Every structure is written in structure tokens, then in C-alpha cells.
Amino acid sequence: MTARQLTVGLIGAGRIGRLHAHHLTMRLPRACLLAVADARAEAAESCARECNIPRFCSDYREILADPQIEAVLICSPTSTHAQLIEEAARSGKHIFCEKPLALDLETIDRALATVEQAGVKLQTGFNRRFDVHFRRVRQAVEQGEIGLPLMLHITSRDPAPPPAAYLRASGGLFLDMTIHDFDTARFLLASEVEEVFALAHALNEPDIALAGDVAHAAVMLRFASGAIATISNSRRASYGYDQRVELFGSEGCIAIDNAYPNTAVVSDRHGVRRDLPLHFFMERYAESFAAELQAFVEAILDDRPVPVSGYDGRAPVAIALAAQRSLQEHRPVSLREVA
Amino acid sequence: MTARQLTVGLIGAGRIGRLHAHHLTMRLPRACLLAVADARAEAAESCARECNIPRFCSDYREILADPQIEAVLICSPTSTHAQLIEEAARSGKHIFCEKPLALDLETIDRALATVEQAGVKLQTGFNRRFDVHFRRVRQAVEQGEIGLPLMLHITSRDPAPPPAAYLRASGGLFLDMTIHDFDTARFLLASEVEEVFALAHALNEPDIALAGDVAHAAVMLRFASGAIATISNSRRASYGYDQRVELFGSEGCIAIDNAYPNTAVVSDRHGVRRDLPLHFFMERYAESFAAELQAFVEAILDDRPVPVSGYDGRAPVAIALAAQRSLQEHRPVSLREVA
Amino acid sequence: MTARQLTVGLIGAGRIGRLHAHHLTMRLPRACLLAVADARAEAAESCARECNIPRFCSDYREILADPQIEAVLICSPTSTHAQLIEEAARSGKHIFCEKPLALDLETIDRALATVEQAGVKLQTGFNRRFDVHFRRVRQAVEQGEIGLPLMLHITSRDPAPPPAAYLRASGGLFLDMTIHDFDTARFLLASEVEEVFALAHALNEPDIALAGDVAHAAVMLRFASGAIATISNSRRASYGYDQRVELFGSEGCIAIDNAYPNTAVVSDRHGVRRDLPLHFFMERYAESFAAELQAFVEAILDDRPVPVSGYDGRAPVAIALAAQRSLQEHRPVSLREVA
Amino acid sequence: MTARQLTVGLIGAGRIGRLHAHHLTMRLPRACLLAVADARAEAAESCARECNIPRFCSDYREILADPQIEAVLICSPTSTHAQLIEEAARSGKHIFCEKPLALDLETIDRALATVEQAGVKLQTGFNRRFDVHFRRVRQAVEQGEIGLPLMLHITSRDPAPPPAAYLRASGGLFLDMTIHDFDTARFLLASEVEEVFALAHALNEPDIALAGDVAHAAVMLRFASGAIATISNSRRASYGYDQRVELFGSEGCIAIDNAYPNTAVVSDRHGVRRDLPLHFFMERYAESFAAELQAFVEAILDDRPVPVSGYDGRAPVAIALAAQRSLQEHRPVSLREVA
Structure with a gap:
């Protein structure tokens, strides 16, 4: 393999950081992971050992200062994302940042401006866009398979x-969980949200209510194209991770089901049944995490636009803020009010 | 069969009236259809001939005046429902009336008051409550199969x-089509709607827009129980009649699919496919129409409450009116505002 | 209804006889059931009362002697079928006879010869040919949907x-249960069986073994067309009635699944499940029993060939006898050896 | 990673060899692929370059002579398998060999005897045993989920x-394709085949007939346990790779379906359809190839029995030979006749 490789540094060695490290080293021959940083030095060390990463450190600035490193993956806590994006951009690094970029738009806008001034690329980690099932829906839209x-x-x-x-x-x-669905809706409809209405409650979930949050939510989105989206969320599905989409168009309808660990169906005197769907996002979206990194690596090496931009990272935050306001003020909220 | 039979008169010999006539004569041994009335005499006559009904007439008052007839089925145009209910009630007939009872609540309330004064029974024709698939969902709720x-x-x-x-x-x-879904939501959740929010458009449907109506709608309902319902409607599904329900509870989720004319799956070089679902309500809900009549006949013969009351006929009209106002005023509308 | 009706007499008022009586009176306006006979007079009487049949008797000869009756349904025990066919044919009655016509070919051949001499029509009661699911498979074959x-x-x-x-x-x-599958195979492949090989056992079924029978069987059939069929039988499926077919052709494959009482799918912490399929033949094939009678009535009234001939009643018996011999002699048996 | 790694040499750099090389280097940290040999030197070289294998050669004897290498993967043409097994065993290498071990039992027996004398481990490449879907069926058997x-x-x-x-x-x-199914049947039923009956033809496949082979086959197997298996094979399914299993037991039935590239279902005016199943074995069984190698590596490093033994490689060849004889002599053939 003498082709040029993208040199990468990883900031944040938590669960998602380690997953990316694994994919970079095992599945992406066009990338080379040179260093990992984590404020908890032992986390950085164990990650480096597990994935054969040459260097580790507790200070991410070592990575930003390394002239050998072309791109960084920001997998640290959300509250640090924007600051790290700005510093990385000023260091001339291309950036892959986990979602959400920040919890408010001002912070995001400052970060995006810095990225733009620096002329580096920034990809937001909305991995579901790379899931084969979601892509199949998008493909149906693009190819006119279901009409308008x-x-x-x-x-x-x-x-x-x-x-x-x-x-x-x-x-x-809305900012933690529905944000993925807001991105999915934008991705699949290829249009911008103009208005949001949300209803939510914490029925049967006293702990969540105590934490000041809702447990179950329904959100309605009106898009510039005229299309309407409804989202049904829950923090607790007894049967596991439930991730489905149905898109109805003028010429047809496409629906994707959950992903299952196997296709077995057992019939016995109690009924006809199958095993539960893949349990959570690490199993359900496993392949999409590798695919989003591959797209990032290729976009930089081939100097093409990244498939999920910084703006794509900002838009769902704006929608989530509008949803929050809708819930609080009990009325439909225009995106213009928050963005 | 020497058991007592309920004597019935049919008012309105259109499509749904004929279906009821067929069921009464062919499938309901406990009922006896004595006469059919339709303003178009030839419609009454052909219906009588087809179903071996002893008498037919063009004036429904002949039926109301017949002391032999205990119950009437009102299958005439919607605009006549309330007036006929009142006259029938005053004639001492039990009443089965097609939905909607009327398009405004004042008219309905007057009719319901007359029914109450007369002490007769009134069943509203929400046939989907008798569909085996919908009943299975209701059963899951009643038996706690899916929790709260x-x-x-x-x-x-x-x-x-x-x-x-x-x-x-x-x-x-909302009054013509969604009304069924409003009834379904009340039936399945066994709770009353408190608030409605609706979005709708006529994208791709210029003729419907010209008629002043919408073609595609999303409605969100908040129930007294705290549960939230979303409804997705369309006047035109390219693949035919699409009638599905999914109810998510604290202990599980139950979903019903469309009904298909056969179970055949064909795999060939183009893909894996099955035939379209049953085309429209006459096919999809065929059995439910017979079952609702049977329930009506038995409720009267056995002097039990009818399974779908006059109030059940009123409530979805109120919800539809709230949905209309929500659409016009672009805000969530409380049922208290319209009811 | 002034159209001519076929006058029918029923011989045998057991479970299947009563089902036919019900269909004739309730669902087939072109037929008129005039009398029912059963050696047990009280069975004939209760059937007559239930279905409003004008006359009943304990001696089937009263039916055969009645010049008003044009056609008879033979629903008596198998051992009497052939004798009744012959007598009915000699009385000039058209005949619908339940399967199997007899348990040996000599008896069947004698009966078929009598029928032919009498010039009456004889339809064999292979109801599955009228099931919508099986018909969809046949349609796929006829329309070339799956090639050869x-x-x-x-x-x-x-x-x-x-x-x-x-x-x-x-x-x-083989004669009692697989006979239906032999008929299905002939119906779907539209070809004749040339050779049979069978394996069977009574594993886990000591009572069946004691009765000298097998409980589970696999049969392989070679057809004149070259096609091969495999049949998998069991007397006991813990999950209920299992009736499926899969036909593989040069251009595609068509498979039909079991029929279910509803489409509901329940997901909970134990798995994803649905209710058991329709329990047994009276539920699963309910509609097909009405459809086969309708076809019989129409074939006679319109003087067209019956859709399941006497020869179609003979052929599966021959295949069953070959399967029995194959099991006994542990070798493939040519139909020429038994027929 | 300081844990001990298994050192491996690969013999044969064709399609399946390259797949194994990829898995060994990318996905199996406990293995280290040191060298690849292929009679076509350029194939060995390109494989080494693609997978970062340190050494390549055109003479497999270099690998067998290398004292650093503990285990070999035999992925060369079938005709060389047995000879290579014997040489590798005599060189003291553990062996993973692709199926079939040979096309006759004498050759296999000689190879297995050599392996036994050498005291090395031999695993046969029946990858389907490692497929999650097939394993789920096996699990159902082992856990008594479907009874006997x-x-x-x-x-x-x-x-x-x-x-x-x-x-x-x-x-x-039978030796080329059905051999996998014979192994599957043994694996799932955990019993030995006692008897085989086969029917086959080359309908619609003149080229296959010209090559002296059959294109479509049905095979029936009787097991020592009493269970019966039927196998339906075809060289050409218009809809792609069709790999399903259904196991019926005294307490239930378990069935696995094909694997699909996505879960999307599209409904439009033509029908309700999904994309074709995963096209062929490289896609359908992708994960199983990695899993079988992992099991091999672990069996050696941990000195446990390999999960698919040399005897497991021999048995399906014997069944295939019996099936061939059954087809030729048109009778059920006992395994004792060939084994």
C-alpha cells in the first residue's frame, strides 16, 4: 500500500472514540491514526494499546501541535466540542466532530466561522446517514422511486x-436524542424545516421527570418543500432499540424496519416469534460508524466536500431549540424565531 | 329458527345501505329486514329484489310509521342523518346511523337529546371498531399486554x-375521512381527546385544492390519559388502501399491518414482492360491517348497551372541528373550545 | 331472484355436510337445498332446522328418488362414497362427492364408469383448489410469472x-391427509405424477404407531413434466395448522404462507411475536368450501365441465397407494405399478 | 497486544484465499499471517501486497518448511487438498482446509490418517456452521426450543x-454444492445420515446437461435419530442466492429466511416489494468466513478441539457419493454402501 494515507489524531477515548479508533486502524487503509489524547491519561493509554496507536497523551494540544497530523476526530464531551473545533481549525487540522456541535447556536456559529476562516473541512458525526437502510430511503427519493x-x-x-x-x-x-431524527428528516427530505410543534410527557418515568426532562415525545415538522414529518420518540422501549422510518410520496411509500440479529422465526404453541432487534446503537449502526469515517477520510484525501457539513451540524440544533420552545410555549414555533 | 328476530327497516339504498341489506338477510339470522326506503324509488326496488326484502318505498315515513318495524338503519346522505334520527326516535325505533351523525355539534346534540327522551338505542356506524385487527389492538390494551x-x-x-x-x-x-381515525384513537386509548394540532396541504393535488380541501394531513392529539396520538392521512395512496395502527406502551408495542388478498410472495430477478393490499374499505372492512350490525341486533334483542353510542358518534365530530380550527388558526386547539 | 336455481339434496349431515348446507342456504342464491338425509335421523333433523331445509329423512334413497332434486352432495363416511355415487348417477343426479372417492382404485373406476354411462357430472371435493392463496400460485404458473x-x-x-x-x-x-397435497401438486404443476418415494415415521407418537400408522412423512414426486415435488407432512404441529406451498420456476419462485387471524405484531421484552395461524381446516379454508360449491352449482346450471373431475378424485388415490407401497417396499414406485 | 499470536501461512491466493487473508490481517488480532504461496507467483505477490503479508512464494513447500509457521490454510484447488493436508500434517502444521477435502473417500481417509498420526489439528471449511442464522437454528435444537x-x-x-x-x-x-447442505443437515440434527434418495434433472439448462451434470435436485436423507431431511437445490435461482432452512420439531418449528441488503419495503401501484437478497456466498456468508477462522485460531491457541473436524469433512462427501449412486441406480442408498 504505497497510496497516500490521511494522518489522524483522536481527541477523546471514550466509547465512541474507541470505536472510531478501531475502525481507523482495522478497516480504513487510507487512514493512519497517529495519536490519541484523553484528559484521563489511562484512557488514552489503554486505547492506544488496544488499537496499536503509536502515541497517546492527556493533553489534546499535543495533537493539535503535531505538524504530522492532518485531521482530528473530536470525541470529547459535548461541552468541549466547539472550543476544540475552533482550536483545531486554527491549527489547520481538518475536523470530524461528534454531534451535537454545541447546545446553542451562538457557540456553533462562532465555531463554524472559525472553520470557514481556516479553510479546513468539518464533518459532523451524524452516522445514520451512512446506514444502508436509511440510504436506501434516500436513494428512493433521489431516483424518484416514490415520487414527490x-x-x-x-x-x-x-x-x-x-x-x-x-x-x-x-x-x-430534543437536543440529545431527537437531534438524530431531525437530521434524518432533513437528509431524507432534502429540504429545510420551517416550523416545529412538539408534545411530550414523562408518563411512567418519574426519574426522568425529576431530572426535568420528558421521556416520550411527538414532534411535527413542516418543511419548505411542503412535506410534513412526524417523529415518535421514547427513552424506554421495552423491546429494545426501535429505529424505523416511513416516507410516503406521491408515487409510493418506502418503509424501513428494525435490524435483527438473525432471521429466525420460531413457531410453537405460544405464537410465532422472533428475537428482539439489535439492542442499541453500537450494534444497530455498527457499519455506519465505519462508513462515515471512510467518507471523511476520502473527502479530505480527494479534496471533495464532506458529506455532512458543519451547517448540517447546526440545523438540527436549531430545530431542537424550536421544539423545546414549542413544548414550553405550547404553540408551533417557526425556525426563524430561533435561528 | 323460532327465536325472536329483530324487525328492521332500511333507509337509504346506496352502496352502504345495500351492503347492510345483504348482511341482514344473508348473515344475521336474528334480524329480519322488512322494508327498504329510498327517495329514488328504483334504487329501493332493485335493492328489495336483490335481497328479497318484502317491501320497498320511496318515502322513509312509511317505514317509520310501520308498527311492525322495531329498528331502522339510516344510510341516507349525511345531511339527512340528524333529522332522520330525530324522527325515528320519536317513532320509537331503535337506530343504527352511518357516520358522521352531522357536520356540526348543535345538530348532533339536538338529535342525541331526542334519542334520550325517546328512550331508544342509537348506534353510530364506526365499523372499524369491529375489525379483527383493530380489536386485537384493543384487546392488547385491555389485557395489559403492552402496559400503559x-x-x-x-x-x-x-x-x-x-x-x-x-x-x-x-x-x-377531517370530518369525512379522519373522523374514522379520531374514533379509532378514542377506541384504542379508551380516553378522551383534550387537544388537537393539525398540519395539512394539497401538494400535487390541484383538484382537491380547488375544491377547498386538503389532501394530506398530519394530526396530533393529546388525550386526558396523557397519551399522544399522531395520525397520517392522505386522499391518494398510489398503492391503495393503507390502514395501519401502532400503539406503543410502557411494556410493549402492538402494530397491525394492512390486509392482503393473499399471502403469496413472488421472488424474481426484479425483487421480492407481493400483491397490493385489499383495495378499499368495502374489501378491507367487509367483515366489520357484518359484525357491527350483529352487535346492534344483539344489543337490542338482549337489551344491552350498544357498543358504539351516540356520544361516540359526537366525539369525533368535535375533534374534527377542533382539527379544522387548528389548521385555520395554526395553533393547538383545546376540545373545550369547540365542544 | 327469478333466475333458475339448482335443486340440491344433501346426503350426510356431519360436520362437513352441515358446512355445505350452511353455504348452500346462506351464500349461494343460485342453489336451493331441498332435503337432507342422514342415517341418524336426529342429525338430519337438526341440520334441516338449523339451515331451514324443507325436508329431512334418514334414508338417502328418498333423495335419490325425488324427481325435483337435480344434484346431490355426498358427505357420508368414505366407505359409502362409491356406492352412493353409483346410485346417484343411476338416478340421474349430478354429484358432488367429498374426498376420497374410495380407498381403492377398482371401486373408484367402477363408480366413474357408472357416472360416465349416466352422463351426469361428478365433482370431487378438493376444496383447496378454491383457496385464494393456492389459486394465486396456480395463476402465477398459468401466467408464466415464474417461468417453467x-x-x-x-x-x-x-x-x-x-x-x-x-x-x-x-x-x-397418505390416503387420509397427504391426498390433499397430492391433489395440490397436480393442480399447481398441471402435470401427472409418474413416480413416488416416501419416508415416514411415528417418532414421539406411540398412539399413532399403535394404530399402525405413521405420524410424520416426507414424500417425493416426479412429474411427467420433469418437475419434482417434495411434501412434508405431520399429524401434529404444536403451533397449529401449517399449510404452505413454495413453487420454484425458471424465472422466479412463489411462496404462500399460513393464514393468520389478524396481522398484529407484538414487541415486548420477550421478543417480537404474532398470534398462531388459523387453527384448522374449518377456519383456514372456510371460504374455499363455499367457492367449490359455487363452482359446482354454476358448472351444472351453465352446463360446463366441473373444475375438479372424477378423474381428479382418482389420481391422488393412486399416488397415495404408490406412496404406501414405496414406504412398505422402501423404493421409488412408478404410478404404472398401481394404476 | 502482547498475547501470543498464531503464526499462519496461506496456500492458495484465489478468491477464498484472499478473503481469508483479509480476515486474518484485519479482524483476527490473535493470528499473524506470515506468508502466502500460490503456484501463480503474481497472485501470491498481489495478495501479499494487498494484505501486508511479509512474504510470498510460488512454492507452498517454502511455507511448510518454515519453522516459524504453526498453521496453514489450504485454499488451493480441490484436487490438491488431500496431498497438501498430508504434507502439512507431516510438517507438523495445524491445518484449515477448504471443502471438500477430496472427491473420494479413500483419499480423504488416507489424509485423515496422516493427520491423526501427526497429532495436528484439522478443521474443514464448512463456514455456514458459523453463520448467525444457522447457529440460531442449532441453538434452538440444543436448548430444546423446538423439542425433538x-x-x-x-x-x-x-x-x-x-x-x-x-x-x-x-x-x-452433490459434491460441489449440496455438500454444504449435507453438512448443514448433520450440524443441525446432530445425527448421522443412514440413507439417501435423490431425484434431479437439468430442465431448461442444456449447458449443464451437456457438462454431464444436473441443475436442480431434491434429496431426501434419513438420519439415525429417525429425523428426515429434504433438500431442494438449484444451480440457477433468478432472484439470486436462496439459503433457507426450516426445522420442524415435536414442540415447535424454526425457520430462517434469506439475508437482505436492507429492510426497505416499497409500496407502489405495482405491488409491495423489497430488494433482492444478498447476491451470493461472499456477501451472504461474509461474517461466517471470519468467524470460522477465529474459531480455528482459538482452537489451536487454546488447545481445544476444532469445531468442524476432519471427520465432519469426510461425512458429507460420503453422503454426496450415496446421492450420486441413488440418482444413477434410482433407489435409496444406504451410507454403509459407500462409506
Whole structure:
């Protein structure tokens, strides 16, 4: 392999950082992961050992200062994303940043401006765009298979809520969880959201209510194209991770189902049944995480636009903020009010 | 069969009237259809001949005046329903009336008051409550199979819009079509709607727009129980009649699919496919029409409450009116505002 | 209804006889059931009362002697079928006879010869040919949807074995149960069986073994067309009635699934499941029983060939006898050896 | 990673060899692929370059002579398998060999004897045993989920036949293709085949007939346990790779479906359809190839029995030979006749 490789540094060696490290080293021959940084030095070290990364450090500035490194992956806590994006951009690094870029638009806008001034590329980590099932829906839209998109319905439920501490720092359901669905809706409809209406509650979930959040939500989106989307969220689906989409168009309808660990169907005297769907995002979207990194690596090496831009990272935050305001003020909220 | 039979008169010999006549004579041994009336005498006559009904007439008052007839089926145009209910009630007849009872609540309330004074029974023709698939969902709720109901999603699409003339007299999408879904939501959640928000458009449907109606709608309902329902409607689904429901609860989720004419799956070089679902309501809900009549006949013969009351006929009209106002005023509308 | 009706007499008021009586009176306006006979007079009487049949008797000869009656349905025990066919034919009655016509070919051939001499019509009661699912497979063959039929697989399992007494008189699994599948194979492939090979056992079924029968069987058929069919039978499927077919052709494959009482799918923490299929033949094939009678009535009234001939009643018996011999002699058996 | 790694040499750099090389280097951290040999030196070289293998050669004896190498993968043409197994065993290498071990039992027995004398491990490349879907069926058997296994049906069809040259050297359908199904049947039923009956033809496939082979086959197997298996094969399924299994037991039935590239279902005016299943074995069984190698590596490093033994490589060849004889002599053939 004498082809040029993209040299990469990883900032943040938590669960998602390690997953990216694994993909970079095992599955992406066009990338070379040179260093990993984590404020917890032992996390950086164990990640480096596991994935054969040559260097590790506790200070991400070592990575930003390394002239050998062309691109960084920002996988640190959300509250640090924007600051790191700005510093990385000023260091001339291309950037892949996990979602959300930040929990407010001002911070995001400052970061995006810095990126633009620096002339580096920034890709936002909306991995579901790289899932084969979601891509198949997008393909149907692009190829006119279902005509003009009219109504979209997204079902998005987690198997169980995160711990209360996580909940409190998460920015709330819309910024933490629905943000993926807002991105999916924009991706599939290829149009911008103009208005949001949300209803939500914490029925049966006293801990979530105590944390000041909602557990189950329905959101309605009106798009510039005229299309309408409905989203059904829950923090707790007894049967596991529920990730489905149905897009109704003037010439047809396309629906994707959950992904299952196997196709087996068992019939016995109790009924006809199959095993539960893949349990959570690490299993359900495993391949999409590798694919989004591959797209990032190729966009930089081949100098093409990244497939999920910084603006794509900003838009769902704006929608989430509008959804929050809709819930609080109990009325439809125009995106112009928040953006 | 020497058991007592319910004697019935039919008012209105259109499509749905004839279907009921067929069921009464062929499938309901406990009922005896004695006469059919239709303003178009030839319609009454051909219906009588087809179904071996002893008498026919063009004036429904002959039926109301017949002391032999205990119950009437009102299958005439919607605009006549309330007036006929009142006259029938005053004649001491039990009443089965097609939906909607009327297009405004004042008219309905007057009719219901007359029914109450007369002490007769009134059943509203929401046939979907008798469909085996919908009943299975209701059974899941009643037996606690899915825990506490939290989120309901109803997909309800027709294969093609009715003619413009019909559209103009229909009262609009919400009163004409969604009304069934409002009833389904009340039936499945066993709770009352408190608030409605609606978005709708006529994308790609200039004729419907010209008729002053919308073609595609999304409606969100908040129930007294706290549960939220979303409804996705369309006047035109290229693939035919689309009637599905998914109810998500704290312990599980139950979903019903469309009904198909056969179970055959064909795999060939183009893909893996099956035939289209049953085309429209006459095919899809065929059995439910017989079952609702049977329930009506038994409720009267056995002197039990009818399974779909006059109030059940009123409530969805109120919801539809709230949905209309929500669409016009672009805000969530409380049921208290219209009811 | 002034159109001419076919006058019918029913011989045998057991379970299947009553079903036919019900269909004739309730669903077939072109037929008129005038009398029912059963050696047990009280069975004839209760059937007559239930279905409003004008006359009943304990001696079927009263029916055969009635010049008003044009056609008879033979629903008596198998051992009487051939004798009744002959007598009915000699009385000039058209005949619908339940399967099997007899348990040996000599008896069948004598009956068919009498029918031919009498110039009456004889239809054999292979109801599955009228099931919408099986018809869809046949349609695929006729319209070339799957190209040249190459391999057929039939799954046919009962929910539980019949009582030992029934088993002993049944003629054995192949004549009693597989006979339907032999007919299905002939119907779907539109070709004649040339050779049969069978393996079978009574694993886990000591009562069936004691009755001298097998409980589970696999049969392979070679057709004149070259196509090969495999059949998988069982007397006891824990999950109920299992009736599926898959036909593989040069251009595609068509498969039909079991029929279910509803389309509901429940997801909970234990898995994703649906209710059991329709329990047994009275539920699964309900419509096909009405359809086969309708076809019989129309064939006579319109003087067209019956859709399932006497020869179609003979052929599966020959195949069953070949299967029995194959099992006994443990070798493939040519139809020429038995027919 | 300081844990001990298994050092491996690869013999044969064709399609399957390259796949193994890829898995060894990218996905199996406990293995280290040191060298690749292929009679075509340029194939060995390109494989080494693609997968970063340190050494390549055209003479496999260099690999066998290398004391650093503990295990070899034999991925050369079938005709060389047995000879290579013997040489590798005598060189003290553990062996993973692609199926079939040879096309006759004498050759296999000699190879297995050599392996036994050498005390090395030999794993046969029946990858389907490592497929999650097949494993789920096996798990159902092991955990008693379906009770006593009674009837197995395997559907196994290729998208298109191999070239005529390949066909002629393949040993015929049973040794080339059905051999996988014979292994699957043994694996799932955990019992030995006692008897085989086969029917086959080359309808619609003149080229295959010319090559002296059959294109479509049905095979029936009787197992020592009493269970019966039927196999339905075809060299050409218009809809692609068809790999399904259904196992019927005394307490239930488990069925696995084909694997699809996505879960999308498109409904339009033509019908309800999904994309074709994964096209062929490289896609359908991709993960199983990695899993079988991992099991091999672990069995050696941890000194446990390999999961698919040399005997497991021999048994399906014996069944295939019996199937061939059954086809030729048109009778059921006992395994004792060939083994």
C-alpha cells in the first residue's frame, strides 16, 4: 500500500472514540491514526494499546501541535466540542466532530466561522446517514422511486434512559436524542424545516421527570418543500432499540424496519416469534460508524466536500431549540424565531 | 329458527345501505329486514329484489310509521342523518346511523337529546371498531399486554380521492375521512381527546385544492390519559388502501399491518414482492360491517348497551372541528373550545 | 331472484355436510337445498332446522328418488362414497362427492364408469383448489410469472392427530391427509405424477404407531413434466395448522404462507411475536368450501365441465397407494405399478 | 497486544484465499499471517501486497518448511487438498482446509490418517456452521426450543451456474454444492445420515446437461435419530442466492429466511416489494468466513478441539457419493454402501 494515507489524531477515548479508533486502524487503509489524547491519561493509554496507536497523551494540544497530523476526530464531551473545533481549525487540522456541535447556536456559529476562516473541512458525526437502510430511503427519493415526498414518519426509541446525571447535562430529549431524527428528516427530505410543534410527557418515568426532562415525545415538522414529518420518540422501549422510518410520496411509500440479529422465526404453541432487534446503537449502526469515517477520510484525501457539513451540524440544533420552545410555549414555533 | 328476530327497516339504498341489506338477510339470522326506503324509488326496488326484502318505498315515513318495524338503519346522505334520527326516535325505533351523525355539534346534540327522551338505542356506524385487527389492538390494551398506552400512530390513506362534488359536500378531510381515525384513537386509548394540532396541504393535488380541501394531513392529539396520538392521512395512496395502527406502551408495542388478498410472495430477478393490499374499505372492512350490525341486533334483542353510542358518534365530530380550527388558526386547539 | 336455481339434496349431515348446507342456504342464491338425509335421523333433523331445509329423512334413497332434486352432495363416511355415487348417477343426479372417492382404485373406476354411462357430472371435493392463496400460485404458473415450474415444496401439517378409531379407518396418512397435497401438486404443476418415494415415521407418537400408522412423512414426486415435488407432512404441529406451498420456476419462485387471524405484531421484552395461524381446516379454508360449491352449482346450471373431475378424485388415490407401497417396499414406485 | 499470536501461512491466493487473508490481517488480532504461496507467483505477490503479508512464494513447500509457521490454510484447488493436508500434517502444521477435502473417500481417509498420526489439528471449511442464522437454528435444537427434531427442509440455490469448465471438474452438483447442505443437515440434527434418495434433472439448462451434470435436485436423507431431511437445490435461482432452512420439531418449528441488503419495503401501484437478497456466498456468508477462522485460531491457541473436524469433512462427501449412486441406480442408498 504505497497510496497516500490521511494522518489522524483522536481527541477523546471514550466509547465512541474507541470505536472510531478501531475502525481507523482495522478497516480504513487510507487512514493512519497517529495519536490519541484523553484528559484521563489511562484512557488514552489503554486505547492506544488496544488499537496499536503509536502515541497517546492527556493533553489534546499535543495533537493539535503535531505538524504530522492532518485531521482530528473530536470525541470529547459535548461541552468541549466547539472550543476544540475552533482550536483545531486554527491549527489547520481538518475536523470530524461528534454531534451535537454545541447546545446553542451562538457557540456553533462562532465555531463554524472559525472553520470557514481556516479553510479546513468539518464533518459532523451524524452516522445514520451512512446506514444502508436509511440510504436506501434516500436513494428512493433521489431516483424518484416514490415520487414527490409528502409525509415522513420517524420512529426512534431507545431501549432505556441514560443515568440521571447524563440526562441533566444532555440538553434534554430534543437536543440529545431527537437531534438524530431531525437530521434524518432533513437528509431524507432534502429540504429545510420551517416550523416545529412538539408534545411530550414523562408518563411512567418519574426519574426522568425529576431530572426535568420528558421521556416520550411527538414532534411535527413542516418543511419548505411542503412535506410534513412526524417523529415518535421514547427513552424506554421495552423491546429494545426501535429505529424505523416511513416516507410516503406521491408515487409510493418506502418503509424501513428494525435490524435483527438473525432471521429466525420460531413457531410453537405460544405464537410465532422472533428475537428482539439489535439492542442499541453500537450494534444497530455498527457499519455506519465505519462508513462515515471512510467518507471523511476520502473527502479530505480527494479534496471533495464532506458529506455532512458543519451547517448540517447546526440545523438540527436549531430545530431542537424550536421544539423545546414549542413544548414550553405550547404553540408551533417557526425556525426563524430561533435561528 | 323460532327465536325472536329483530324487525328492521332500511333507509337509504346506496352502496352502504345495500351492503347492510345483504348482511341482514344473508348473515344475521336474528334480524329480519322488512322494508327498504329510498327517495329514488328504483334504487329501493332493485335493492328489495336483490335481497328479497318484502317491501320497498320511496318515502322513509312509511317505514317509520310501520308498527311492525322495531329498528331502522339510516344510510341516507349525511345531511339527512340528524333529522332522520330525530324522527325515528320519536317513532320509537331503535337506530343504527352511518357516520358522521352531522357536520356540526348543535345538530348532533339536538338529535342525541331526542334519542334520550325517546328512550331508544342509537348506534353510530364506526365499523372499524369491529375489525379483527383493530380489536386485537384493543384487546392488547385491555389485557395489559403492552402496559400503559403512551403513543399511538395511525396511518390512514385512501387509494384515490372522491369526485370534486363529493369533496365539496363532505365537510372536508377531517370530518369525512379522519373522523374514522379520531374514533379509532378514542377506541384504542379508551380516553378522551383534550387537544388537537393539525398540519395539512394539497401538494400535487390541484383538484382537491380547488375544491377547498386538503389532501394530506398530519394530526396530533393529546388525550386526558396523557397519551399522544399522531395520525397520517392522505386522499391518494398510489398503492391503495393503507390502514395501519401502532400503539406503543410502557411494556410493549402492538402494530397491525394492512390486509392482503393473499399471502403469496413472488421472488424474481426484479425483487421480492407481493400483491397490493385489499383495495378499499368495502374489501378491507367487509367483515366489520357484518359484525357491527350483529352487535346492534344483539344489543337490542338482549337489551344491552350498544357498543358504539351516540356520544361516540359526537366525539369525533368535535375533534374534527377542533382539527379544522387548528389548521385555520395554526395553533393547538383545546376540545373545550369547540365542544 | 327469478333466475333458475339448482335443486340440491344433501346426503350426510356431519360436520362437513352441515358446512355445505350452511353455504348452500346462506351464500349461494343460485342453489336451493331441498332435503337432507342422514342415517341418524336426529342429525338430519337438526341440520334441516338449523339451515331451514324443507325436508329431512334418514334414508338417502328418498333423495335419490325425488324427481325435483337435480344434484346431490355426498358427505357420508368414505366407505359409502362409491356406492352412493353409483346410485346417484343411476338416478340421474349430478354429484358432488367429498374426498376420497374410495380407498381403492377398482371401486373408484367402477363408480366413474357408472357416472360416465349416466352422463351426469361428478365433482370431487378438493376444496383447496378454491383457496385464494393456492389459486394465486396456480395463476402465477398459468401466467408464466415464474417461468417453467421446476421444484415444488408443500408443507402440510395438522394441529393434532385424529382419534385412534378414526386413524384405523382412515386408510393411513397418505390416503387420509397427504391426498390433499397430492391433489395440490397436480393442480399447481398441471402435470401427472409418474413416480413416488416416501419416508415416514411415528417418532414421539406411540398412539399413532399403535394404530399402525405413521405420524410424520416426507414424500417425493416426479412429474411427467420433469418437475419434482417434495411434501412434508405431520399429524401434529404444536403451533397449529401449517399449510404452505413454495413453487420454484425458471424465472422466479412463489411462496404462500399460513393464514393468520389478524396481522398484529407484538414487541415486548420477550421478543417480537404474532398470534398462531388459523387453527384448522374449518377456519383456514372456510371460504374455499363455499367457492367449490359455487363452482359446482354454476358448472351444472351453465352446463360446463366441473373444475375438479372424477378423474381428479382418482389420481391422488393412486399416488397415495404408490406412496404406501414405496414406504412398505422402501423404493421409488412408478404410478404404472398401481394404476 | 502482547498475547501470543498464531503464526499462519496461506496456500492458495484465489478468491477464498484472499478473503481469508483479509480476515486474518484485519479482524483476527490473535493470528499473524506470515506468508502466502500460490503456484501463480503474481497472485501470491498481489495478495501479499494487498494484505501486508511479509512474504510470498510460488512454492507452498517454502511455507511448510518454515519453522516459524504453526498453521496453514489450504485454499488451493480441490484436487490438491488431500496431498497438501498430508504434507502439512507431516510438517507438523495445524491445518484449515477448504471443502471438500477430496472427491473420494479413500483419499480423504488416507489424509485423515496422516493427520491423526501427526497429532495436528484439522478443521474443514464448512463456514455456514458459523453463520448467525444457522447457529440460531442449532441453538434452538440444543436448548430444546423446538423439542425433538423431526423434519428438516433445506433450500439451497445459487444465483447462476458456474462455467462449464468448472462444472466438469466439480465432481457434480452433490459434491460441489449440496455438500454444504449435507453438512448443514448433520450440524443441525446432530445425527448421522443412514440413507439417501435423490431425484434431479437439468430442465431448461442444456449447458449443464451437456457438462454431464444436473441443475436442480431434491434429496431426501434419513438420519439415525429417525429425523428426515429434504433438500431442494438449484444451480440457477433468478432472484439470486436462496439459503433457507426450516426445522420442524415435536414442540415447535424454526425457520430462517434469506439475508437482505436492507429492510426497505416499497409500496407502489405495482405491488409491495423489497430488494433482492444478498447476491451470493461472499456477501451472504461474509461474517461466517471470519468467524470460522477465529474459531480455528482459538482452537489451536487454546488447545481445544476444532469445531468442524476432519471427520465432519469426510461425512458429507460420503453422503454426496450415496446421492450420486441413488440418482444413477434410482433407489435409496444406504451410507454403509459407500462409506
